[in-house]
Amino acid sequence: MKKGTLTGVLFFCSLHALAQNWQDPQWLRLGDYRETLFGYESEADDQSFFASHEGKYSPENELKALVKSVDFQDPDPKKNVFCRFPARVRWLKKHRSVPGPIVECKEYKTFVNRLAAKSVSVVFSSYYLNNPGSSFGHTFIRLGKQSYSERNQDSSSTELLDTGINYGALTGDANPVLFAIGGLTGFFSGNYNAIPYYYKVREYNDFETRDLWSYQLDLTQDEIDLMVDHIWELGHTRFDYYFLTENCSYHVLSILEAARPSLNLHRHMPRLYTIPSETLKALEAENLVEKITFRPSSSTQFYHQLNLLKKSERQSVIDLVYDHKEVIEADPAKKALIYDTAISLVDYKFAKEILKGEESAQSIKRPLLVARSKIPVRSSELDYSDKLKSPPHLGHGQKRLMVTGVNQEGKNLADFEWRFAFHDYLDNSIGYPPATRMEVVKAIYRTDGNNHQLRDFSFIDVMTLGKWNVLNKVSSWKAKLGQWQTRRDQHDLSTQGLQVGYGISSQFSIVSPYVLAHGEASYVSEKYHQGKFAYGADAGFIFDFSDRLKFQTALEWRAYPWDDSRFFNEIRYSERTYGVGAYQQTYLIDGVQNLGLRVMFYF
Known part of the structure; x- marks a missing residue:
């Protein structure tokens, strides 16, 4: 041969x-x-x-x-x-x-040497409701140039020199409608890119005022090297991007599973969707997390410092930044904190202007830095231990089953509610944004044993209450698309349509008052069969007694072709997996009252 x-x-x-x-x-x-x-x-x-x-x-x-x-x-x-x-x-x-x-392979070697990866973290960027694509948070991989042991021994932080590995959709200039449709149907392509970590900090921490949570992972150097090689391969291809399933968090888990084949992270995820905070629970379930660290946003840092000051000292901060008044304070430590807070305020309110080098912002910050340098006191390290007690992976399950026993004028009823995702402001708030309702696909089914009715069905139901104050005139808003009940002639009538609202809210200690103008375009599909436009207002108070115990009292005034106003109170206590509550609702037009006791289960 x-x-x-x-x-x-x-x-x-x-x-x-x-x-x-x-x-x-x-x-x-x-x-x-x-x-x-x-x-x-x-x-x-x-x-x-x-x-x-x-x-x-x-x-x-x-x-x-x-x-x-x-x-x-x-x-x-x-x-x-x-x-x-x-x-x-x-x-x-x-x-x-x-x-x-x-x-x-020069390009490949340059890539590997640039990353110089010795450690891996999964970073969670907190919820950002101003961008639909980030409403549920975002996760990406951070490759560290130091091992965790080296970083612990080195007092100088090199974290900002790390590399972020991000997966996202290439949406171009898509309008919100195309973004929603394309994100759900895989119309957009998704790809990986390697970005210096300080760019991600600037984007999330500074521009979008989002806190960053780093979940440091227990991986060997061989596994890290394989991960870097795999990321190199992934960086030269594309994927169909699906907002609910094959999104940033889904692909983060896939990379980790490739690096360590004994992992089975996807089995911990819901079948129909992948939400970033759920991926963090998967990391914990597989015992992959060594340590969790917290990086505050510019907003969190500023308000943390501001809360350390007395009322008069807070006014000094405002006077420094906006009126350029000097601080009259004998105590050097307190004076240093006032200037530190003022500098944080400038970083928070003028982040983009400072980055662009605009003189309007520099002329405010420069004198503050000069004055601060003359105070012979080191800036105190801020304590965020309270934040570390409620990391996002400790949040309640996002699916919820609620069973309510209702008494309506002596008649006993039962409501069964199923929520696909995600959170409302009376749920346990550990790991979730405060004063926010973001519910996706929720249905309420009512029965008295003989008659059965789908009372409520919403594709999306959002309400976010911004913390309005003299420094942060942020608005509050709401939107709901689906079905609800309208009261007329002593009957509850199924109504379908869109509700929106816009207004303001604030926070004083444990209470958040709010008032929103209400607008509605809907169709009454029972009895009257008519379309209508309506206006009105919502006003109420939400009391956060603790992460677990909440109370809401509110008035919803509606001016339809007929009056459909109602007043209600609800108190709720909830843990991560279950909760109990009670509510009372009164229709103002006819005085009919609903009283209910409810139990909740989170999955």
């Missing part, structure tokens, strides 16, 4: 034996394969991610093509398998001998 023929036979025999490893869990995860009814399919949607033309649907053929590409290398660095697929080649080395590369 000729030598060339023998070599070919040995190659194909070796290839056949190795190809049996295509079902190895790590191989499947490195190719982003998911099992389907008809076999396997990779979630990557660009042919450049595969060595084989059949690679998207055949992990076996992909492995065969990879082996062939290793043994018969392309001299072009852009096509060479060592440069394109370093993670898969790293995996291959565990299963057979692999020749060295015949080319130098």
Whole structure:
């Protein structure tokens, strides 16, 4: 037998034996394969991610093509398998001998050296209701240039020099309607990018005033190296982006599972959606978290400092920034805190102007820095231990079943409510934004044993109460799309449509008062069968006695073609997995009263 023929036979025999490893869990995860009814399919949607033309649907053929590409290398660095697929080649080395590369992979080596990753954290950026895409928070990976032990021993912080690995949708200038439809249907492409961490801090901490939670992960250096190689491969492809499922958090978990195949993070996630805070619970469930750290937003830092001052001292902060008045304070430590707070206020209110170097902002901050430098007192380290007691992974389950026993003028009824996601302001507030309701797909079903009715169904029901004050004139707003009940002629009538509201709210100790103008376009689908436009107002108080105990009293005034105003009170106590409550509601038009006792279960 000729030598060339023998070599070919040995190659194909070796290839056949190795190809049996295509079902190895790590191989499947490195190719982003998911099992389907008809076999396997990779979630990557660009042919450049595969060595084989059949690679998207055949992990076996992909492995065969990879082996062939290793043994018969392309001299072009852009096509060479060592440069394109370093993670898969790293995996291959565990299963057979692999020749060295015949080319130098300069771009890949530059990428690896730039990241210089020695530690990995998953960072959670808190909820941001001003952007629909970030209403449920956001997660990304942070690759640290120091190991955790090195960082603990080094007093100088190098955190900002780390690299953020972000996955997001390429939406361009899509309007809100296209953004919503495209995000739900996979119209947009998603991709990975590596960004200096200080850019992410600037974006989230400073511009959007969002707190950052870092979940430091227990990974070996070999696992980190494989993760970096896998990220390199992912950075050259694209994915169909789905806002509810294959989003930022979903792909973060996929990267971690590829680095450590014994992990099964996705099994802890709901089947129909992936919400960022739920991924943090998955990390904890797999015992992957070593430590949690908190980085306050510019807003959180400012208000934390402001709360350390007396009323007169707070006024001094405002006078310093807006009226350029000098501080008359004998105590150097207190004077230093006033100036530190004033500087934080400028960073909070003028973040973008300072970044752009606009003189209007610099002329405010520069004198404050000069004056502060003359006070011989070090800035005190701020204590955020209270924040660390309520990290986002400790939040209640986002699905909720509520059962309510109702008495309406002597008649006994039962309400069964199911909420798909996410939170309302009377739920346990640990790990969630304060004074906020964000409920997605909620239904209330009522029965008296004989008659049954779908009383309420909402696709989306949002109400966010901004903390209005002299420094932060933020508005409050609400929106609801779905079905509700309208009261007329002593009957509850099913009504479908859109409700919106706009107004102000504030906070004084444990109470948040609010008042919102109300507008509505709806259709009464029972008895009268008529469309209508309505206006009115909502006013009330929400009392936060603790994270678990809440009380609300409110008046909803409605001026329809008929009056449909109501007054209600509700008190609720809730833990992470269950809760109890009571409510009272009175229709002002006819005095009919509903009294209810309820129990809640969170999943």
